[in-house]
Amino acid sequence: MSENGNPRWLQYCRVNGRTEEEQLADDRKRWPGGPMVGYTQWNDRMISRFCADHRDAFCLSGRGLALTTEGHARYDAWLAPKVETELTYRQDRMHRDAAKIRNVDGWPRDVLPMKTQYWVTEAAGGRMRLAKIHAHDLLTVEDENGSETYASIEDLVRVWSVD
Numbered sequence: 001m002s003e004n005g006n007p008r009w010l011q012y013c014r015v016n017g018r019t020e021e022e023q024l025a026d027d028r029k030r031w032p033g034g035p036m037v038g039y040t041q042w043n044d045r046m047i048s049r050f051c052a053d054h055r056d057a058f059c060l061s062g063r064g065l066a067l068t069t070e071g072h073a074r075y076d077a078w079l080a081p082k083v084e085t086e087l088t089y090r091q092d093r094m095h096r097d098a099a100k101i102r103n104v105d106g107w108p109r110d111v112l113p114m115k116t117q118y119w120v121t122e123a124a125g126g127r128m129r130l131a132k133i134h135a136h137d138l139l140t141v142e143d144e145n146g147s148e149t150y151a152s153i154e155d156l157v158r159v160w161s162v163d
Contacts, residue, residue: 007076011083012039015090015119017158038123045122046082050075090119094157101138101153101162110135113163120159131160 013023024035031037047067051058057071067075094117101112114131115121121128131143133156140149141160150156 008043008079009039011079012042015042015083015086041123041125046079047075049082050078054078090117093117093161094154097157097160097162098153101133101157104135104138107135114141114160115163117157117159117161130163133160 009020013020016023016026018026023039027038028035051065054071054074057068057074058065059068059071060066100106111132111134114133116124116129129143131141133139133141138153139151139156140147141156150159
């Protein structure tokens with residue numbers, strides 16, 4: 001159990017592939033004025049997805065829709081398998097992207113177009129970044145802001161997908 005006692009926080013850390021300490025450090029870097037912003041945005045997105053099929057788990061409050069007491073328990077029960085499914089999907093996607101990057105002979109040109117993984121785009125408020133890698137340097141991604149070199153293709157595909 002998390003030190004802060006929040007199993008949803010643990011799911012957020014898991015889906016991002018980080019320990020609690022790593023996730024908090026990453027969120028502090030991304031949102032220096034509010035390190036829980038990333039978690040709050042993710043949890044709000046997940047609650048919205050839950051709401052689509054579980055309207056009866058919500059009630060009207062002074063601030064709009066809110067989970068009922070029973071709704072919180074139902075949401076937590078729904079969230080864990082959703083995170084497992086998401087993790088499996090992400091791992092498969094990253095594996096496929098890594099294989100495409102390594103298969104330089106299968107590239108249409110010497111440059112391979114890239115885009116941020118959908119979960120990176122989602123975490124950035126929907127702002128997708130476009131980039132490219134070159135066949136002579138598979139670990140360096142170039143975009144409009146410059147370039148970034150990753151330690152491995154596995155690290156690269158945590159952020160970037162083959163476009």
